Amino acid sequence: MPRPGKVILVGAGPGDPDLLTVKAMRTIMQARVVVFDRLVGEAVLDLIPAHARRIDVGKETGRHPLPQGQINQLLVDLAGQGEDVVRLKGGDPFIFGRGGEEAQALAEAGIAFEIVPGITAASGCASIAGIPLTQRGVAESVRLVTGHRQDDRDLDLNWGSLADPRCTLVVYMGVASAQRLAGGLRGAGLAGETPVAIIERGTTPRQRTFFTTLDRLADDIARWQPQPPSLLIIGQVVAHALLPSAEVSCQEAAQ
Known part of the structure; x- marks a missing residue:
């Protein structure tokens, strides 16, 4: 043996x-x-x-x-x-x-x-896109959540605890459930104009970073159709993106 x-x-x-x-x-x-x-x-x-x-x-x-x-x-x-x-x-x-x-x-x-251990997508993708997950006076904490539920069940998160304007919310595998995410967070009181970044294929040569807002998230995802793996970053820190990798980022939402 x-x-x-x-x-x-x-x-x-x-x-x-x-x-x-x-x-x-x-x-x-x-x-x-x-x-x-x-x-x-x-x-x-x-x-x-x-x-x-x-x-x-x-x-x-x-x-x-x-x-x-x-x-x-x-x-x-x-x-x-x-x-x-x-x-x-x-x-x-x-x-x-x-x-x-x-x-x-x-x-x-x-x-x-x-x-x-490895670098998780939240820190790796955010850094490459120039988005500080925490910033003094803007975001005091970070929450990592998954937008995919076990056995493909409907997304059911504690929306009240997540809808904190002074917290950065990073959603793994959240593109398919974007409409449910946006509705749950807005229903719990998070402002519709809260900035959102969608990072597609982060840290690779094919990375693209899209910028939108919570109330436009589902529509913009339907328009852009970001490919997996894609990550959502929701919070005021997105407005402070420094974009060090402009060649692989785009701001279509601003057009």
């Missing part, structure tokens, strides 16, 4: 391979088996050695090639066969990456594992 292998849950960051940690890059380049998600940037996948076995378990809204439970079991089985596995996840494994569920499954099966 082979010795049990080890699983390393690696945060691949928001897309730009230069934003990988040194440890993440070293781990990827030494990998023999890599299990990866759809949100891992193509340039990051290019770092995987040619001889390594690649297993794509990518998921997206409404399309689940491999359910989460089967992904958990796959990691357990591979390690049980003696494989050392790199589990590559977009952003940070423990921020809307379901890394906690996978780590729990590994722990329950007695499989050794390690976590390599």
Whole structure:
């Protein structure tokens, strides 16, 4: 019986391979088996050695090639066969990456594992777009929420706690539920003129940043049709965008 292998849950960051940690890059380049998600940037996948076995378990809204439970079991089985596995996840494994569920499954099966943190999309994409998530006198806190619910259920958030004008709200996977988001926040008292940024394919050469307001969000998304992965940033900090990467940003809402 082979010795049990080890699983390393690696945060691949928001897309730009230069934003990988040194440890993440070293781990990827030494990998023999890599299990990866759809949100891992193509340039990051290019770092995987040619001889390594690649297993794509990518998921997206409404399309689940491999359910989460089967992904958990796959990691357990591979390690049980003696494989050392790199589990590559977009952003940070423990921020809307379901890394906690996978780590729990590994722990329950007695499989050794390690976590390599990554830059989450909220900080990576906001910084590249020149948007400060916090700013003195403007935003005192940040809330990270997901616009996608388990099993594609209807979005039902605590709107009252989120509709704080002195808080920056970052919504992962929120494009499809933009109308529900805007309605819930406005219904809880957040002003319709609150600035919103939509960051498409953040930190990659194809990044685009759109600017709109809460009351125009759903209509503008229908007009622009931002492609996944896209991130929403809602709050007054959006009005303070510095746009260091103007060549990949646009302000169509202002036209």
